Amino acid sequence: MSNKITLGHVHMSGCTGCCVSIADTFQGLFTLLDNYADLVYSLTLADVRHIPKMDVALVEGSVCLQDELSIEEIKETREKATVVVALGGCAAYGNITRFSRGGQWNQPQHESFVPISKLIDVDVYIPGCAPCPEVIRNVAVMAYLLLKGNDAQKKLATAYLSPLMALAKDGSRIESDSEACGCDIMLKVVNQGLCMGCGTCAASCPVFAISMEYGKPNIDREMCIKCGACYSSCPRSFFSFDVCGDYENILGAITAAMNPGGN
Amino acid sequence: MDMLGKYKSCVAARSTSSEILKCSQDGGIVTGMFVYALEEGIIDGAIVAGPGDEPWKPQPMVATTPEEILAARGTRYNISPNMSVIKDAVRQYGLDKVGIVGTPCQIQALRKAQLYPVGLRNVTNKIALAMGIFCMENFSYQSMKQIVEDHCNVDLHSLKKTDIGKGKYWAYTNRGAVSQIPLKVTHKYEQPGCHVCLDYVANMADISTGSVGTPDGWSTVFVRSTNGDSIWKKAVEAGVFETKAIDGIKPGLELVTKLATEKITKNQKEVEHRATIGVGKGLRNPYI
Incomplete structure (x- = not known):
């Protein structure tokens, strides 16, 4: 199909969990590749050595400042891709690599890891560790609609992607140093008088660092890995009535897009 | 702002079960619906506000029997973070079809989670029935x-x-x-977070309900989504609820609209006030 977009998976310092998450949609990945996107670059899934031009780059992992190749490749990614997506906590916020101080076998000098937005502008953030396969699927479908859809579809895709673009814009500011951890829930939600105790942050945390005590999040900071899931899933971090109020149609459209044969 | 949200139908209703009505807040709509849905296999468990470790403190729980659902009847007027156990309902309890009851903000959280399921792998597609309850504040x-x-x-x-x-x-x-x-x-x-809430009658639920608009012992019910409509029709047909057209009911939708408008107008002003609360500085607006 000539109308496909081109998609790449760029691997920085990450555990490949995000890549697994891309593939973890049962036959969903085949549907995406059959109908909407060609996978033009992926260390694990495509036999291509150098980063080619592509519409959308899904970048996994943070950048190690002591690894020159990583720095070159992340800059090349920005050059070659129209849309750069920070896929997962490490690319977006540093995640667990934030805790590195080097000394590990067999590259002990690899001690400084930064989110990709420290070196390049990023267009879309998908937080989480690992990011949920369904949110990757939703973003992939929306990215397709944004690039190849009709006007109504472009409008919908823009509305859907805007908050994730806003997270990326915030992360790409030079002075930005988002903690992307339970602290964000405290600083940007509870301290701002916005928390209403729904508990979504606690459910979203992959390491069970958040418990609800008397209707408010209690964050175990020793447990937090800084993946950004809690804050981005909080209904009081961002909430669009236009998008969420239209949930039936949007989820229906995504389901239809993933079942092009109508099965 | 749409005060009452989209809905397919609106009726006054109450449960036909005297057992449910004995301890329900009003018409026993949520309890009646979950017990029916559980017995019919529409859901295989529901997230409800169960009893907590202190008197009148709710604890979100995954109820898998009618007895557990009955034990969670009634309004506690304090926070039960029902969304916090949504992952447990699927992972620990192994539910494939989850019911959940929530205040408007919790239903908003649920719909956001379905569209942006950041940390909820294989969870949000298992929501089978979301019951919303009217809420002025908590x-x-x-x-x-x-x-x-x-x-x-x-x-x-x-x-x-x-x-x-x-x-x-x-x-x-x-x-x-x-x-x-x-x-x-x-x-x-009141909980501060309630003061920026722009939803009174759980506009994004499958079915939402509350006492306002109908006489004591009855509830006002909005049937909203296609899914909610299909389940509601089955339940009424099965005789789970007694219903009356909302048109003839006093105070009816007029009061619901009045209260919704009051809440949303007041809170909209609060959102605007927050933006300029300091000297050339404001607080964050979550609605974009």
Whole structure:
């Protein structure tokens, strides 16, 4: 199909969990590749050595400042891709690599890891560790609609992607140093008088660092890995009535897009 | 802003089960619906506000039997973070079809989670029925305790039921005493996060319900989504609920619209006020 977009998976310092998450949609990945996107670059899934031009780059992992190749490749990614997506906590916020101080076998000098937005502008953030396969699927479908859809579809895709673009814009500011951890829930939600105790942050945390005590999040900071899931899933971090109020149609459209044969 | 949200139908309804009505808040709609859905296999469990470790403190629980659902009847007027156990319902309880009841903000959280399921792999596609309840504001447990024990002079251990209605906060004791205070007194104890809420009747639920608009013992029910419509029709056909057209009911939708407009207008102003609360500085607006 000539109308496909081109998609790449760029691997920085990450555990490949995000890549697994891309593939973890049962036959969903085949549907995406059959109908909407060609996978033009992926260390694990495509036999291509150098980063080619592509519409959308899904970048996994943070950048190690002591690894020159990583720095070159992340800059090349920005050059070659129209849309750069920070896929997962490490690319977006540093995640667990934030805790590195080097000394590990067999590259002990690899001690400084930064989110990709420290070196390049990023267009879309998908937080989480690992990011949920369904949110990757939703973003992939929306990215397709944004690039190849009709006007109504472009409008919908823009509305859907805007908050994730806003997270990326915030992360790409030079002075930005988002903690992307339970602290964000405290600083940007509870301290701002916005928390209403729904508990979504606690459910979203992959390491069970958040418990609800008397209707408010209690964050175990020793447990937090800084993946950004809690804050981005909080209904009081961002909430669009236009998008969420239209949930039936949007989820229906995504389901239809993933079942092009109508099965 | 759409005050009552989209809906396919609106009726006055109450459960036909005397067992459910014995302890339900109003018409027993949520309890009746979940018990029916559980028995029919529409859901295989529901996230409800179960009993907690202190009197009148709700604890979100995954109920998998009608008995557990019945035990969670009634409004507690303090926070039950029902979304916090949504992953447990699927992962630990192994449910494929999850029911959930929530306030408007919790239903908003649910819909956001379905569209942006950041940390909820294989969870949000298992939501089979979302019941929303009308909500003007909520209280923390400590605030509720302050209101009931300090202002109403009722020990939480002897509290039988609380209610908000007719401009008053009501506390009924097990021995039959009734204590009431002007609702105005309770305002300062409200949860701050409620003051930016722009939804009164759970506009994004499959079915939403509350006492406002219908006589004592009845509930106003909005049937909203295609999914909600199909389940509601089956339940009514099965005789789970007794219904009346909302048109002939006093005070009816007029009062619901009035209260929704009051809440949303007031909170919209608060959102705007927050933006300029400091000197050339404001607080964050979550609605974009």
